[in-house]
Amino acid sequence: MLANTPLPSNSRDRSDHAPAIVWFRDDLRVADNPALEYAAGQNRPVIPLFIFETNLPEHAQPGGAQKWILHHALKSLDANLKTLGTRLILAEGDALQILQGIVTRQGARSVYWNRRYTQHGIKTDTNIKSTLAGDGLEARSFQATLLHEPTKLLTAAGGPFKVYSPFWRAFERQPAPRPVLPKPIQITGIDEISSPEIDDFALLPSKPDWASGLRETWDATESGAQDCLGDFITNGLHGYAKGRDIPAKKNVSRLSPYLRYGLVSPYQLWHAAVEADAPENDKLKFCKELVWREFSYHLLYHFPSLGWQNFNSSFDDFPWLKDSQDLTAWQKGKTGYPLVDAGMRELWHTGYMHNRVRMVTASFLVKHLMVDWRVGERWFWDTLVDADPASNTASWQWVAGSGADAAPYFRIFNPIIQGKKFDPDGTYIRKWVPELSGLPDKYLHEPWLAPENILREAEIQMGISYPFPIVDHKAARDRALDAYKNLKKEYAI
């Protein structure tokens, strides 16, 4: 019957062979990508698209290290799409206008993407979805960046969780995260569509080229992410629960830079960990860390101003100091506290810092130097290859004490004790603060206490080759406690 009544050819083209746009954003991978998988499963050409959005709010514009990652992630995605039979199309401008332009020029009838959770992202995507749907197009979004949706995982009262432990318990009660999706076998592209080159967007630093340390450290590709995951599951997961606190040990996953633009998905990490042959407590600890990321995203979703406003508004009157010399010393890793300096230099060199040291350096900035957490957040945003709109902001507020489920204000990390506890033999400090490497362990964490002859043997001139502490620990601690104490009068959670 159908054979006798052929459809008009133009109508047939529109409904059956009209291309679908897959709009990539924070999911620059071909495996476990629901939007791409859905498009590939249909018998129609696919236009894989990445848009450099020009109307981003200031705080959402990627920092320098993120741009470096983004460049390589886009190269990786383009290369992987080529193995599947197509290639990545790039565009710059307002997302809706670009999508509408492609719809018009290429006759696309559907647009697919994986959801994002920042205020700007949600606003943009909601508007685009309703506009496209109003034009009779299919606009469909998928869940890929989070294991559970912030709209679905709520307290018994129907509100968002503000404390991690009950969030985790609720998370555990949810159905297990869906299985990982396979990489599409083949994708039909469109030949005649033109695109600028990735290099045209000048994402890599040139004057100066500060990225040599990043190049040495990261293989920012989808296969690099898989290598990193495999290495972690084989070598790092065993002993993770305790070893993750020791910066000289290789127990942390170092997967966060790959998660940033979705070179790997949280589903891939979750299932790899759950299925791994490793002690249960280590696996559980890793899953809980992954869920801290979820918690941060849920917070950001429900409190979109988390990145620039104190979650606890009683901090709005906090008497932050503005000492630019202190800030510069912190940024350059010249505070005179070896663990702090080691962390800040690891960050500058590699775009990454071990989690334990992030807490110590952040606490030092906010409490010892009394610098506004937003200043530190911006520095990390610019320098971290894993700078994440949810984790970065939620964690800075956590350290400052202004956040949800935050560290109590009086929790002030002692950078000397943290060094002795978590870098007892100084491996980490000697690596990143080599001018101290000749000091015996006894003085490594407080070189200002070393006697003259020991300093001479270690070829250190205090105040010249390594700075004296820019603030006295006890004085700085008392100053911070005083400031917080005054604040506490209005403290209410």
Added chain:
DNA sequence: TGAAATGTTGGGGCG
């Protein structure tokens, strides 16, 4: 040799 001084470790309370 023994008593006093000095050093070390760990728990409780609290910022």
Added chain:
DNA sequence: ACGCCCCAACATTTC
């Protein structure tokens, strides 16, 4: 995802 202070209990050194 902490540290400081105080103090007791115990260990070691000193003269």
